[in-house]
Amino acid sequence: MGNVAAAAPAFLQIQDVVKDFGGGSLAVNHVSIDIAKGEIFALLGSSGCGKTTLLRMLAGFETPTSGRIVLDGRDLAGLPPYERPINMMFQSYALFPHLSVWDNIAFGLKRDGMPRAEIAARVEAMLKLVQLEKFARRKPHQLSGGQQQRVALARSLAKRPQLLLLDEPLGALDKKLREQTQIELVNIIEEVGVTCVMVTHDQEEAMTMASRIAVMSEGRILQVGAPGDIYETPATRFVADFIGNVNLMPGRLTSDNPDHVIIDCADCRHYVGHGITGTEGMDVTVALRPEKICLTRAEPADSEFNKLAGRVKDLSYFGSFTVYHLQTASGAVLKVSQSNVERHPDDVLTWDDQAWAHWSPSAQVVLTQ
Numbered sequence: 001m002g003n004v005a006a007a008a009p010a011f012l013q014i015q016d017v018v019k020d021f022g023g024g025s026l027a028v029n030h031v032s033i034d035i036a037k038g039e040i041f042a043l044l045g046s047s048g049c050g051k052t053t054l055l056r057m058l059a060g061f062e063t064p065t066s067g068r069i070v071l072d073g074r075d076l077a078g079l080p081p082y083e084r085p086i087n088m089m090f091q092s093y094a095l096f097p098h099l100s101v102w103d104n105i106a107f108g109l110k111r112d113g114m115p116r117a118e119i120a121a122r123v124e125a126m127l128k129l130v131q132l133e134k135f136a137r138r139k140p141h142q143l144s145g146g147q148q149q150r151v152a153l154a155r156s157l158a159k160r161p162q163l164l165l166l167d168e169p170l171g172a173l174d175k176k177l178r179e180q181t182q183i184e185l186v187n188i189i190e191e192v193g194v195t196c197v198m199v200t201h202d203q204e205e206a207m208t209m210a211s212r213i214a215v216m217s218e219g220r221i222l223q224v225g226a227p228g229d230i231y232e233t234p235a236t237r238f239v240a241d242f243i244g245n246v247n248l249m250p251g252r253l254t255s256d257n258p259d260h261v262i263i264d265c266a267d268c269r270h271y272v273g274h275g276i277t278g279t280e281g282m283d284v285t286v287a288l289r290p291e292k293i294c295l296t297r298a299e300p301a302d303s304e305f306n307k308l309a310g311r312v313k314d315l316s317y318f319g320s321f322t323v324y325h326l327q328t329a330s331g332a333v334l335k336v337s338q339s340n341v342e343r344h345p346d347d348v349l350t351w352d353d354q355a356w357a358h359w360s361p362s363a364q365v366v367l368t369q
Helices: 002-007 051-059 101-111 116-129 145-158 175-192 203-209 227-232 237-242
Strands: 010-019 028-036 040-044 066-071 086-089 163-167 195-200 212-217 220-225 247-256 261-265 269-272 283-288 294-296 307-317 321-328 333-339 354-358 364-367
Touching: 010 051, 010 195, 028 051, 028 195, 028 220, 040 051, 040 175, 040 203, 051 086, 051 163, 051 195, 086 145, 101 116, 101 145, 116 145, 116 175, 145 175, 175 203, 195 203, 203 227, 212 227, 212 237, 220 227, 220 237, 237 247, 237 283, 237 364, 261 283, 269 364, 307 333, 321 354
Parallel strands: 040 195, 040 212, 086 163, 163 195
Antiparallel strands: 010 028, 010 066, 212 220, 247 261, 247 283, 261 269, 283 364, 294 354, 307 321, 307 354, 321 333
16 A cells, blocks of 8 residues: 555655754754655654654644645645645644534634535534534533544544644544544545544554554654555664564674575574675674564474574563563573464463574564664
8 A cells, every 4th residue: 555655646745844943953854755645644753753843844833944845736835824725633632612513523614704504514524424423412521532533533624624634643542442443533534535644653553544654763754664664674773673572683794695694693693584785794683573483392403593592581461462581591582472372272381481482584684774
């Protein structure tokens, strides 16, 4: 999905945008992104990385220090927020407590002077879209968090913006409701066909909702790609560590061949089944996801590579899977995630057991930065 969107002509162009609040570091540091029409694009990063500042510049609440923002061929420079064909939905929803659901959705349309019959038709269509027809006369405090969230979305979409901005859209919901709402939200946005840029610090939310993700840190974009690309082929240690769980093993490239490389780490030798652009002797980091590792009591006999011994120092049972923390000879800890496919397996590893971790030559990613 992400690759198709990326190939389409850019609907929103963020061109070399900088935001300098003073104080020595740039809040947004020469960011360039092309976003396709109809795409759901996530800006992902921890607090203070610049993602919200970038979103506020799109909305017109902040002015770029330099660079351009172009929407559908139109430069947005100097346009105040209310003149932009953009709507922003805030984490707090910002619903008017004294107005009914119907009037909350109609508010922006009334302010624009739309004829009453058109307003009524548009509001009814929005209520149907977010499945809240029965709640039209209720006040926001009479709704659940998930329902309030859908009212805020309906209000944002009522004016048919060219661009919808979502600021931590599901931050106020509990985990179970959030997971359910993520799918609903994507379905509604795709049904309307609006282009959407969302800001989140929640990697699962970005992975579930977005067709593409930009990972940000300290004002810069470190990697842009579809969720699967960013997870399976992270470009840097930071991205590998930020998205999902990962074991990062520092090592040295000892054999560099077109079809494979060998890397020596403290606890094991890695055989990686593809070449990299590197030089023998250089320092690298091997990234290995916990779910790509097998755990057995017996040592795998077939190879000297891609295995290490350790002691189960800790384990956490999550129902569908268990995470083991394996203490290695060097003192490092290897995280291993095993699916619980059987209800009552015969030989379960537990605390202080000795075990062998092993993995395939295609499981690792070699990081050079």
